[in-house]
Amino acid sequence: MSNFAIETVGLNYNFGNQTVVKDLSLQVPTGSIYGFLGPNGAGKTTTIKILLNLLQSPADQVFVFGKEINSNRIATLKRVGALVEQPAIYGHLTGKENLINRCILLGIRKSKSDEMLALVGLTEAANKKSNKYSLGMKQRLGIALALVSDPELLLLDEPTNGLDPNGIIEVRNLMIDLATKHKKTILVSSHLLAEIERTATHVGIINKGQLLFQGTINELHLLSKPMLEIEIDNIEHAAEFLANSGYQIADQTDKKILIPYTSSKDSGTINTLLIQNGFTVSSLYQQRKDLENLFLDITKNN
Amino acid sequence: MRSLYISLVSEFYKSRKTLAFWAAILLPVIICSLVTFGFYSNSEKLVKMNYPGMLLWVQYIGATLNVMGMLIMPFYVIFMAFSVNNIEHKNDTWKTLFAQPLNKFSIYAAKYLYAILLILICLFLFAALSFSFGHLLQALVPKLSFNQYNPSTFLISSYTKLFLSSLGILSLQFIISLIWADFLKPMGIGFVGTIMGIVTAALKWQYAYLIPYSLPALALQVTRVKKGGDPLDFEIFTREIWTSLIYAAVLFTIGYFIVSKKSIK
CATH class of the missing domain: 3.40.50.300 (P-loop containing nucleotide triphosphate hydrolases)
Structure with a gap:
């Protein structure tokens, strides 16, 4: 049974x-x-x-x-x-x-x-x-x-x-x-x-x-690891700066940077770091993958 | 057996507020009332003609029966077969009905039986109302001769024939309405079939009895031939009736086969 x-x-x-x-x-x-x-x-x-x-x-x-x-x-x-x-x-x-x-x-x-x-x-x-x-x-x-x-x-x-x-x-x-x-x-x-x-x-x-x-x-x-989406000015420099600071850039558009989300404390640290280095952070939030992206991921993994 | 009974009760419960159910009651009430009113307004003439009781009854009952057998009965049966199935098509409820823990045969047979039951109720009311309205006429116009003859045997035999002869149409239309959800196909096929039935029956085509739609008219024709004689004389189980019953049995079985193989999309 x-x-x-x-x-x-x-x-x-x-x-x-x-x-x-x-x-x-x-x-x-x-x-x-x-x-x-x-x-x-x-x-x-x-x-x-x-x-x-x-x-x-x-x-x-x-x-x-x-x-x-x-x-x-x-x-x-x-x-x-x-x-x-x-x-x-x-x-x-x-x-x-x-x-x-x-x-x-x-x-x-x-x-x-x-x-x-x-x-x-x-x-x-x-x-x-x-x-x-x-x-x-x-x-x-x-x-x-x-x-x-x-x-x-x-x-x-x-x-x-x-x-x-x-x-x-x-x-x-x-x-x-x-x-x-x-x-x-x-x-x-x-x-x-x-x-x-x-x-x-x-x-x-x-x-x-x-x-x-x-x-x-x-x-x-x-499977569906959440991402931290950062909306920021001076995107090229910001990305470079983050990468140099040891963060992995998952994706980057002309307005946003995506890095893997770890914890809310880490998100805060990143925010402080960016502001202290003269970047203007307009928003910073945890983003979950939608079904479409999840599908893409799963099919990719298969 | 229990699931057949349950399904039948549910059929009644579902349809008791619909036209299909009320038609079974309203149709005989309206037609019998109209015929009775016609006889009542013509009562002076009828009294003058001085028909013997039996002939008066045959005329009175025949007035209803002819309209019924020719036209209304086939259409009524077509409508019943349609509405019993349409209640599920319209509400998209086939899927829930067949997802109930009831065997498929019960669900199908209950629908079929319910349609038969409605026709039976309708025809029973026709017979009962003809009988009582005839006596009402007698009470209103005492000079009439309705009281000289007891028409119950004639009524029972005629309506039994009409009922049995309509089962062929019912089974055929039942399958058509089961398969197709729309109104036009069963009605269209039924309409053409009925016209064909009337024509072939009227022309007394030798193979007319093979067309289910002509059977009610044919069944009554035989009755009419002998109306001058003793009305008790006519046989109920004539060739038309057997044809109708065979059609009903075969088509009922085919219908079940369709239901059991049917995938509900």
């Missing part, structure tokens, strides 16, 4: 001639928040659909809770809640009715719908038709629908899509809460590194259907 809630073994998936997922070996540890990161069209949604058996995967390539998905479809789906792409909601029903309908399908008590509405903060909009909901409200209803069966594994496809900053924070806290207090495993996809970094314990990065990186969030941080 493996410790993985989800395990795919060399998963391949094609739409006709187009390969959407290529030799994908996901390993999502039980109890983790697994950030599934990749640009649009990387194969994230396809993978999630395969994990829900909406798309037929080849035999013996996809295992959920250690069981092959095609031969254990119903047993697996009982333990999984999902939000795929745009939340699937019956627009002519109210938020509450959407949840009650799901309760009917799952054979659970209808009062659960009220709890879920309260959990995602839709109690006041419970009796409003859901096609009148804002995108953020729909998204929250979608999350409530995914949670209503109290599943052990949650598959959330870009759950913060369309949410305002407040909503994003709420979803983030909800995920952390579910994983820590309720021992759920969550696979959450996103195309924003910053979004994943804040919640995930583990990360998988996918691009063009291939897994580029998989590991813990700390392993990712080792």
